[in-house]
Amino acid sequence: MPNADTNPKIGKASLYQTDFCAWTEAQAALLREQRWHELDLLNLIEEISALGKQQRQELRNRLSLLIGHLLKWEYQPGRRSRSWLATIRVQRRDTVALLQDNPSLKPYLDEALPQIYQNSRDLAMGETDLPASTFPSDCPYSLSEILGEKFYPGEPSELVTE
Structure with a gap:
């Protein structure tokens, strides 16, 4: 029993x-x-649904951090560091891996990019103390640039080596 x-x-x-x-x-x-x-079907259904939402949230978080660092890279070239470079590289690799593991998230990128960019912009403003007017109101980078391993906006840097 x-x-x-x-x-x-x-x-x-x-x-x-x-x-x-x-x-x-x-x-x-x-x-x-x-x-x-x-x-426990009711809770099992709820948790399975939440897994998909969790993957979308992870994608938004990774891209927000990545784009925020790209903005800092472009608009504060004198403060570039190996730490910023490492963050950009790690977030790119992890985002690409997340998209490879979850290809159904790719169409979601176009829909989510405006929200992601606003979060990125806020991150960059908060970490640089630059005014909002410094950063474009819409994302200045394409998704292929954001995820492209050779794209670093702004002037060239000696930190980036082939």
């Missing part, structure tokens, strides 16, 4: 509410064992 320890749907406080990690492991075990009738 199922009890609260073996069935995550039994009891006043479900395992989903009290120990999310244990709940995910229990759901995975039920799926592997094809015990369909014991699955």
Whole structure:
């Protein structure tokens, strides 16, 4: 007979509410064992939906950081550093990998770019203390430039080597 320890749907406080990690492991075990009738379907559906949203959020966060650093790179050439260069390179690689792992996110880029750029612009303004008028109101870079490993806006830098 199922009890609260073996069935995550039994009891006043479900395992989903009290120990999310244990709940995910229990759901995975039920799926592997094809015990369909014991699955916590409502919460499972919610979590699967959230996974897609989480990937979109990760894409927005990575691109916001990347574009923010491209703006700083272009508009504060005298303050360029290896740290900025590393951030640009890592965010590019991670964004490209995220898009390779989730190709359905590619069409979302055009829709999300205006919001992403506003976040990037705010980041650049906050980290440079330059006025808003310094930065274009719309993203000055194409997606292929943003993700292109050889694109560094503004004047050339000795930090960037082939």
